[in-house]
Amino acid sequence: MSGTPGRNVSLRLHVNGRVREVEAPPDAPLLAVLRNDLGLNGPKYGCGLGECGACTVLVDGVAARSCVIPAGGVEGREITTLEGLGSLEAPHPVQQAFIDAQAAQCGYCLNGMILATVALLARHPRPTDAQARDALSHNLCRCGTHVEILRAVQRAAELAASGIRGGAG
Numbered sequence: 291m292s293g294t295p296g297r298n299v300s301l302r303l304h305v306n307g308r309v310r311e312v313e314a315p316p317d318a319p320l321l322a323v324l325r326n327d328l329g330l331n332g333p334k335y336g337c338g339l340g341e342c343g344a345c346t347v348l349v350d351g352v353a354a355r356s357c358v359i360p361a362g363g364v365e366g367r368e369i370t371t372l373e374g375l376g377s378l379e380a381p382h383p384v385q386q387a388f389i390d391a392q393a394a395q396c397g398y399c400l401n402g403m404i405l406a407t408v409a410l411l412a413r414h415p416r417p418t419d420a421q422a423r424d425a426l427s428h429n430l431c432r433c434g435t436h437v438e439i440l441r442a443v444q445r446a447a448e449l450a451a452s453g454i455r456g457g458a459g
């Protein structure tokens with residue numbers, strides 16, 4: 291990365307397995323670059339303060355809040371958004387689990403819940419309820435679907451353990 295913060299520079303971001311080049315200020319929030327420059331609308335804008343989790347992405351497999359990460363700070367790191375997990379035809383096991391558990395109401399928090407669950411299962415393939423609660427405790431859901439979301443985490447662990455992917459395939 292080079293250039294003065296606040297002015298557009300050329301950034302090379304590794305997103306969902308592809309190298310993407312964008313012109314943006316290096317201090318622009320990663321969330322803004324993903325949504326506005328790359329058209330990746332999985333991560334949502336909630337609080338903009340790193341507190342709600344709606345904007346979660348994975349950076350090198352770790353859940354991170356893209357609203358408070360400068361885009362220039364993650365060049366060369368592997369960024370995964372919701373779009374990088376699976377598709378409608380072939381959902382990722384965690385996405386399938388959230389469908390199976392009917393864990394959505396308004397759906398605004400689900401991006402963060404799903405990506406935090408992916409990161410959790412990478413650390414703990416069969417998480418206890420306490421580990422799941424802890425991993426998701428800073429992802430806010432205003433609809434109150436926490437019970438279904440915790441069921442989805444356990445379902446995701448089952449699906450991942452059995453190698454099952456969703457969809458027709």
Ligand code: FES
Pocket residue numbers: 334335336337338339340341342343344345346355356357358
């Ligand atoms: Fe990033 Fe709330 S929008 S944590």
